[in-house]
Structures are given as C-alpha cells and as structure tokens.
Amino acid sequence: MDDRIVEHAKILVDWSTEIKEGDKVIIRAHPSAMDLVHALYKEIGAKKATPLTLMSTNELSRTYMLEHGEDFDTPEHLLALVKESDVFISIRGDDNLSSMADVPGDIVSSHARANQPLMKLLMDKRVSLTQFPTASQAQFAGMSLEGYKDFVWNAILRDWQEVHDQQEMLRERLSKTDEVCIEGKDTELYLSVKGMNPVNSDGKHNLPSGEVYVAPIPESTEGTVYFDMPVVQSGREIHDVRLEFEGGEVVDHSASSHEDLLTTLLNTDDGSRRLGELGIGTNRDIDRFTRNMLFDEKMGDTVHLALGYAVPKSVGESLKGNESAIHVDIIKDMKDGRLLFDGEAVLENGRFFWE
C-alpha cells in the first residue's frame, strides 16, 4: 500500500477526528477507496475504537432514487446509527461522477430533504470529509491518476498544527474586523462581518482544508464582484460570474456560459441572493482548479463567496446568519487583487500580512 494512504489515515484518526478508546466510528465510502478504509481500520483498531463502514455509491443512489420516485422517507435507522456514534468519516471517491446524470432534479431534492435531519445530527459529531484519489476524479480534474495522487496527498499530508497556528493570526484579525473589502479585476465589494464568528478551518471537518471563513451580515454586501473561476453545478460550468449587490442582495448578474443556471440558483428562495460565507483560502499545495470544491475553495491566494446558507458556527452569537436551501461557493483569484480588513491589506499580490 502507498505509504501516503497510511499517513492519510493517521491524520484522519489523530488530528481530524481525534479518535480515542471507546469511540464508535462510522466510515462512509465507495469501494474504490478500500485502501484508505483498510488503513483506517488499522488505526482505529490501535485506538481500541469500534468502526463500521457504510457502502455508498452514486450508482446505487441513482437506481434507488429513480425506482422510488419522490416522497422519500427519512432513513430513521441511519439516524439511530449516527445518534449512537461519536465520529463520522466520509470519504469521497466514486468511480463515476456522472452517475446521477439521469436523475431528475426534483427527485434529488426530495431525497435531500428527507435526509436533512442527518445533516443536523452530524453537527454534534466529530465529522471529517476527505477525498481518495480515484481515476474518475483525476479525469474530472483533467489530470493523470498518478499526477492527481500527488496533488491530493500534497494537499492533505501537511503539518496541520502549523496551518492552524498561521490561520489563527488571520482568524483573530478577522474577528476584530467590521468591514471587509475585496478589490481586483472588475471588483470592488464591501461587506460587514461585525460581531460574526470567523472559523479556522484547519483539517478537521474538511481534509484537506486551509481556509478561514465567516458569515457576513446578510444585508451588508454592497458593490460588484467578478469571479475568475467557474462554478461547477451538476457537471455544468458557469463561467465569468459577475454579481452586483445592493443592501446585501444580488440586484444584477451575468455569466459567459450557463447564465440561466445562475439565474435559477439566485431565484431558489429568499436567501439565495444573499451571502452566507466569505472564505479565504491558504493552502498553496492546492495550486490549480480541479472542479472539486473540497479542494478548490482552499487554494492559496483565493477568496470565495457563498450564495445562500451560512454555517451556524461562523455566525456571531445573538446575530442571524443567512438562511437558504443552497450554499454555492464561487471562487476569485486574488493574485492581482487586495483583501482589506477595515481598510488595511491582509492579502496583497499573493502575500498574506504575515508573509
């Protein structure tokens, strides 16, 4: 087995989910990720914790959903399992990223709604989402499998304590900030994060990570922003997204491809025209866009904004974050831009203030 798989498992167990004796652990994986599951069983065994693995594949979901149709039941047996567990490790690594291509959107939404209680339950658990490098994901990224393995494990096998400490400087500074400004090509955007709660994302809930994020005050966003990187939704890419905000809401938008899909996303519900997240990527081992948000949003020298839902822990106490059924991250390259906290540059020409 590739040594890097063993290291990957050790980080998941020791750092990300801090598994200890007596913990009840759930792993969710596609059989393609079997080597990582195997390495995890070894580490979990050494901790004297108790694992079980849910086999999850897009093809199974697709066939089940199509045959069932709408009005899915909430999987109460799965909820009971999660309730009784301490740790949930979800491994991405499907062998076909297009498996859901022929499932109508309303069926997917109906299934997601029925599974909503699971998401709520997981908020109280030690949860980590990670990636196993598969041929399908390499293909989707336009890379060779061996090249993609290097990319994935370079991004994952890091000293996460060091990452944590560096990002802590950014998080602390952001926590004392009222107004954030993003400047760059066709971009001048202001938003308030006053009283909000910035989060240091340091390889625990996402592996890889390398990001500090915060919920903006939903009504505060003003100005215009242009995004260099595409939004990938259901296999379609929306390019050159431009948004104009007034009073926190998108009042104008455009894109050079699939603009209609962007319009549909913005019209989802009351909250889908407002921001739920400002994120700042710090992981310079993620050196390219691979059409995989778990990686893309953590790229060094990028910021991203999410339309829709605000992650509750990034919302300040006694404040309200944005609510919506969607959470769509859109990434902006900052190599030629500036990120300012209350008028002071914290990221400029590809350097953070501590660099």
Next chain:
Amino acid sequence: MDDRIVEHAKILVDWSTEIKEGDKVIIRAHPSAMDLVHALYKEIGAKKATPLTLMSTNELSRTYMLEHGEDFDTPEHLLALVKESDVFISIRGDDNLSSMADVPGDIVSSHARANQPLMKLLMDKRVSLTQFPTASQAQFAGMSLEGYKDFVWNAILRDWQEVHDQQEMLRERLSKTDEVCIEGKDTELYLSVKGMNPVNSDGKHNLPSGEVYVAPIPESTEGTVYFDMPVVQSGREIHDVRLEFEGGEVVDHSASSHEDLLTTLLNTDDGSRRLGELGIGTNRDIDRFTRNMLFDEKMGDTVHLALGYAVPKSVGESLKGNESAIHVDIIKDMKDGRLLFDGEAVLENGRFFWE
C-alpha cells in the same frame, strides 16, 4: 447484468424478507457482491422502502482485530441501527476466504462474544442470509466460476412456495413424532423430538434453503453415527467423523483427519457434546458438497446433526433446547440409509415418503 441476479434480488425482497413500503432495510455485503446489492436497491426502491448497506470484508475485520487485540466493545452504534430496522439481508461473497487465517482464535472468540447482542437483536427482525457467487467461493468449492454460478442460482431460483408446501408434509409428520432413527453405514442412532417444534426452512432466513430441522431432547440421543461428509472448520477438514452417544452425550469419537480439532470442539463447554439440531435436507439442486454450510446442509437426501446450540424456535414450548457456544453441523449422506419416524421410513434409498 445477469438476469439471474435480478431474480435473486426479487426472491430476497418478495419472498425471503417480504419488504413493504416504509421498511428500513440493512444490507451487509462485500463489494464483490455489488451487482446483487444494485439489483436489491432497485427492488427496494420499487417497494418504497429505505435501504443502507454495510460494507463488510474479511480483510477489514482481520486487520482491525489484529490491531485491536482482545476485549472488544460491543458495537453499540450497530445495535442502535439494527434496533431501528425491519429487515437485515446478509450477502456472503468475500474475495478471499482465507483472510482470517492469521488471526488467533482467542481474538476471533473475543470479537464474537462482543457481537453476541447483535445476534439476539436479529432474532426479532426479518433476516435473510444468502450467497453471491464469487471466484473465491468457486475456488473453495473446486469449481469454475461459471459452473459455480449455475450451481448457486439453480439452488436459489426455485419456486419456494412449492418447496414450502412439500416440506410442510415432512414438518407436520415430524411434529407428531416421538422417536427418530437414523440407519445407514456404521450408523444406528436414536433420538427423541417429542414435544419439540420442527421448522420448515423454506428460503426465508437462508437462501438457498430446503430443510426441515428440529431440536432433539438434549439427553435423548443414543447409539452411533458415521458422517460421510467432512466438517470444515477454519479451512481445515475433519473427515470420517464417528460419534457414539449415551444419555445424549458423546462418549466416544474419532476422525480420520484433524481428530484433535474434533476433540477441541467437543470440549468447548457443557453443551458441546450434545445435539442442538437434527436437519433433513431436501434441495436436490444442491447436488454436491461445496464446503459451504449454507448450501451443504440443504443437499437433497442428506441429514445433518449439529453439536451444540439449539435454535430456540426449533425447541418446543416449555421444553429446553441444548445450550452451547458452538453450533457445528455435520452431514450424512442418506442415499443408502433410512430415516425413520417412530419406526416408519420417511426417507429410504433417496426417496421421501411423498415421492
């Protein structure tokens, strides 16, 4: 996909576990059996029930057990999952039947003890154990994979209602029987089943099935019995087992190979020298010994006796079945023997009384 996999799934869903709308279903499978899992998801979706799949492989268990050592915790999260479920379908189909070869027996036992509560819980559920034909199991049977597929699906894809009705004649007659006698080569064995509860095993809990079984009165067995077919235990074969019973207990025993292993089994505990089961196989599509008890014990024209534990539902009300940590089935060919209920032959020279 092989049409027989679709039929296999339909039997499991419609006949074996009678899945209906709203049922919460657990499948346990090795990825080698993915095609059957996929076919099951389709059938379960059509019933508007809710499946999830536990990924179970011997290699994962082996590595976990070795790393953990003894004193396993009971998997409380798995128990919570099973408690909340209605149906449990377990699919055999590992890719390596020797995976546990380097795990010491005491570790396996310790793990089995920790999982004992799971077995109890499953007694209240609609449970079915079946086989997916894999190359590893074909190899273990000494067969080609294509030949083994024919064998497995011939045994499984039957009219189980018809099997049920035929076996019901045998079950009814056995339920009115006091003394059973097995006659054959080097064999004259008597045991009492008076007041016990014979069970018609008709493709529900085991698929394939084709057997009527009952718990003997633990103290009743008298005489000698010779078994033509080997006992396979942890990859070792005990051949030519001979047992002599007095007052229900084995008082003498021999075997032509691995006699020491037989001795160890007999010395496991107080109940391991008494019988927990008499079974009568009726499935003539199982026409050979394949070193797989799920099939072997259902062979047409065989009987089997189990040392140890009696399945509770085969024990008569207000009576006690045998108790033990083991349940070791041993099979006897009856083509040249006779099976008598209260002195009347019900199976003689390869024909049942209704044939």
